[in-house]
Amino acid sequence: MEKSVALNEWQSLQKRMVINRVHALIHGAALAALFHYRITSITKSLPQLVIFAAELILSFQWLLSQGAKWNPVSRTACPDRLPADDKLPSVDVFVCTTDPVKEPSLGVMNTVISAMALDYPSHKLHVYLSDDGGSPVTFRAVKEAWGFAKVWIPFCRKYTVNNRCPQAYFMTEQTGDHRFLHEKAHIQKTYEDFKISLAKIAASTDSRVRDHQPIIEKAAYDKI
Template identity: 50%
Template sequence: MIEKLPVDDKLPGLDIFVCTIDPEKEPTFEVMNTVVSAVAMDYPSNKLSIYLSDDGGSPITLYGIKEASQFAKVWVPFCKKYGVKSRCPKVFFSPMGEDEHVLRTNEFEAERDQIKAKYEKMQKNIEKFGSDPKNLRMVTDRPSRIE
């Protein structure tokens, strides 16, 4: 059953916190999937705030969020344009998300393929950056950094 949400001006502000500390235990690409999914939520963007907290201060997390923000710039409009329900790109591009692809136009398929290529490029870039052990290190004593 689909619940009817009130009109935008009646919706409360929503803060989403995504926390990570160790990129070896919590792969950065998986964390970025969570962030991109939250950004793509079907909720008024002026009432939605997403925060990523990296208590480990790992360079790969900063690199990953920069890659994810670039991907989100094409993913979110795609989701809105086609009414995508599975807003997590990992699910959408997996066999679990194939129901979303049924009875879609050639234009949809072409755009989907372009977006999938960008998603795979993001994954490859993050994994390549993370293959250097110095980019996985956790910093134990450092000043705060807000970007």
């Protein structure tokens, strides 16, 4: 049996651990003194009871946060230890939505496109969009997203783009040679057209939810 290799390394942060523990002990002692005072001097007046209840809740929340601080560690990812593509497991990504008004299609489609563009063997990556509301807006929007993904995913692969979310990527300044900047400008123009098409769909399509038979469409993007 082949021994599995850890995909990350970690080390304990000793200096931070000492500081955190000293702070936790001092804070805990102060809380103990506060509760002793409250219990021995509390009256049945409503304001004092409310304040005491609030202090109990906040102290409990503080206590829950101490687990990670009691023994802090630093982790380093080791992507070079990943197995070969043929040994990687298949991954299913589910994106769920229900209302294109409360959940605008642009944000949902950015999530779908980001998942499709993940740096993972495409034949082992499956992305599903589940629209619980069955809105025609979402149905038409995902077709537009598929069209944009045809140019976005090859661009990400060609230039090893780390930020695979189009909306976030185009909000940051990028440097590179003339060819890269020219191609990036073309992709950005395509993305702006994609945004306009989603806005037109939202404005012209009835977004009301209706009961109907499920609509299932499959798009193979492993050849993009």
